Amino acid sequence: MSAATTLTRRPRGRFGDRLLHAYTWLIIVWLSSPIAVMILFGFNDKKSKSNTSWQGFTLRWYQQLFDISDLTTALKNSLTVAVASTLITVVIGTMLGLALGRHRFRGRGVTNFLVFAAISTPELVMGASLLSLFVSANLPRDALTIIIAHVLFSLSFVTVTVRARVITLDPSLEEAARDLGATAWGTFRQVTLPAVLPGVLSGGMLAFALSIDDYVVTSFVNGSTVTFPLWIIGSVKTGIPPQVNVMGTLIFGIGVLIAVANAVAARRRRT
Amino acid sequence: MSHLHDPAFLRGMTQPRTRREAFRIAGLSAAGLALAACGVQGQKAAPPKADAVKDYWSQQTKHGRVVFANWPEYMPEDQAPLKKFQSETGISYQYKEVIQENAEFFGKADPVLRAGQSLGYDIVVMTNGVQLQHMIQLGYCVALDHSKLPNFAANAGEAYKNRAYDPGSTYTIPYTSGVTGIAYNTKYVKDDITSIEALFDPKYKGRVGMMGDAQEIANFGMIALGVNPEKSTEADWKKAGEKLKAQRDAGIVRKYYDQSYIDAVSKGDIWVSMAWSGDVFQRQLAGEPVKFVVPEEGGTIWTDNMLIPKGAANPVDALMLMDFLYQPAVAAELDEFIQYVTPVPGVQDILKEKAAKATGEDKKALEQMVASPLMFPSEADYAKLHTYTTLSTQQEQVFNPIFQSITQA
Amino acid sequence: MKRLTPYLLALPSWMWLAVFLVVPMAAMASVSLQTGNAIDGFAMTFSFSNYADALGRYSTQLVRSLWYGGLATVAMLVIGYPVAYWIAFKGGSRKSVYLFLLLLPFFVSFVLRTISWGFLLADDGVVFGTLKGWGLLPADFHVLATTVAVVGGLTYNFLPFMILPIYVALERVDPRVVEAAYDLYASRTAAFRRVVLPLSLPGVFAGVLMTFVPATADPVNAQVLGGTGNTMIGNIIQTEYLTNLNYPTASALSFTLMAVLLIGIFIYARALGTENVLEAAAR
16 A cells, blocks of 8 residues: 555645544534434333333343344344355455456446446336346345345445546556566555555445445345344334344444554554 | 247247256346246236135145234234244244335235245235235235134124225235324324314415325325215316315425324424324324324225235145134234224223223223224224225226326426 | 456456346336236337336426436535545545444444434424524424435435545545645645546546436435425336336336436546546556
8 A cells, every 4th residue: 555655744734634634523423423313212211112202211222132033133134144245246346346447358338337237227126127037037035135136236336446446556566566577366466456455445345334224125135034124114114123223323333443443553553 | 139029939938947947047047038028927817716715725734834924013022922823723933024015015026926936925914005906906815715714703893804905805804904094293283183174274384294105195185075085986086186286286295204204293393194093192102292083074994904825835824823813812912012903893892801900001001092092993983984995907097197196296 | 368357357247247137127128118007917019108108207307316416416526525535645544444434324224324314303303493492593494305305315325435436546646746746836726636636536437426326316315305396216116116016117217217327427427538537547
């Protein structure tokens, strides 16, 4: 990550930098603000089925977190699907991103078009047409078909992100490595991959977020496998149980912990 | 793609592809193209012949297992009624809360059932409405054997045995019912609302919630005009459409809601709204300032129905479970949790007895339930309640655009 | 071997896209030309009029969707670019942490986020209720059920998809290049306009592609946050498909939407001169 070094000299605009720093945090807070409500209502001592007005503090829902077995299963299903589909998507999407960004080949235009088409297909249409396909191929709907669908709609996002990175890379670096006697695989591992890594990581995060959040497509191809969003949507009709808020809180909490640990480790490395 | 229209090619593509099974990918593509070429087959079903029904059921046996697909929160969390069923009959159950919306559920089920495959469920619960009608018209439901439904015959209320959308309960029996009426927020609306005209009152401009569903909103438009929706004609629909359009153009309607209306009305985003009884009742129990009325001009009653989808693996076990839920004690246990209208009238007395024995908070809640017209409508209430219009396919193509052009402008 | 490389790289994705995207789309293309109804069945009649009918009935919603999608995309670009810029240049060793934090709310289900927004933005809720209490807002002020709410919702929900690709492109811009510009007495604005911005354009292009397209087709925000007269084309497709079982119209509308978006993106790429920009950046 040669370009990852920070500016050593800051000629002008320290104030501007501070302002941007504060702005970035403002955006992070804005994006997270609904999460605060979600966390709060995980502590709500609600009496009825609906959980929309504050009725006192309790830790009850944390104790009863896994009482609703279907909900627990749904969360597990979601995590399994998200991890599996993200891994597949990152691998094949990065490969495609490299091909599109770096190489000229027959079918490049068509491929670009398909990548675009996959993003622009309305989710409902994608879900319904995939279901027809699976049905006519007699493929049972379960976690596998969910993974297939999730790879399909997140593939383009990874590809486009990686491609945007690859396109701006200097091919002469790879040539240099080759000239210095590196093998094709060695060049890829030592030069290309580190250079595109930020794109791959970003794409991976997007794929994970898309997968764990998806409702429409999943609802068509899930068969009788229920994922987290599917379960929640279902319970909206009669009131979402606070355990859902607790699980959301835990997902968010674990995420924050990872981020903090990462930041601390980074600080250690620097000093 | 010209060869796709060669009949021989079509036949080749649509026949079972046993030899191609080895090439799954190839098979997938071929199947997709076949689907593209031959279009969607119509499957209009004729009414069942008594003999055929008898034949079907005589070939079925009890398997000792049943898969029940239902809406979320339609069963107590401990699943006590189902456990009781299991211990009494030895039939093991799987209970799945997989139905969230009729349209979406039908959208998923249609290709599977069309292809003659099984949904994997033995009992499915659907609201009377367009989708249930399609299920019946397309022959996706198994005709029920009423000789195996003694509890239903003995305990179901008369109104629940004869429903316009399924005469003679040929394919379905009710799971639970609810009433569509008007909810209002008592913090903002000080008068007692009694008339459907409140929904059209300029006084509440921008504070009225209507439902986005074509049937629901059409019913209220017609009731407001004094038309009985069950007996309505195309001319009535158009008039109702005009009334509803005027209501929208005057800025009275804030939004055409799905179930989210209940949050909106209890928070005060809207003050008056079309509403489903059970939603409002639950909010009342939670102490929120909402009130439900059946307008004096009338309201509608809808029913969530149990049915056995075509291709179900365990129809006999399914029928046994359906009938089991009609034991008054079981129905009472269910209704105490669901808090909508039970099809078993005897439940009211059972809950009354239970309330007499209970103490404290439980007693209060039970007494409230027993006294609630939202759970136990009186004769006078029922007299005001209409059911949805039953539409033919041709009528649907006229009906839907009239009302969708209002809700989806 | 070297000649084969791109094909080998693309092969797995090709297979995926061919089987799971192209085949179903071919099926959809065929359905879009059929007539009939769900009960009696549909038959292929090559009725291209399906397209004209669908467009005639729903042009309002289509145009509205493009307008909302465009507004939201511009908003995302304006809001997101500075964030991506700051993280890429000043994020230091914590860059990935910032990105992760930006995306974290999206790991929690959108249903929960939406419900929370409804709570926060309620007419008399914690935010507006308080402001109204202080007399800062008129009593009938509301955001929910308006165009602002829908466009705002789209902006919120797709913002990370704008920030990430821009960041990815900016991150490889060597800070020394920027410094060189300063050394050559370029002003801060000039350095940004002449050096940083052109280098980030591939990211901007990717970001716009990844936000404008799904935002325009999105049915959820209009349904949850909109009011009367905010219906988008995604909602129409949903109704035609699921409620009316009008598969031909739903398919025709989907293709029309995709075609319009494709043309839009193509014009945009031309206007931006993306290919040229990309070439320049690659050198």
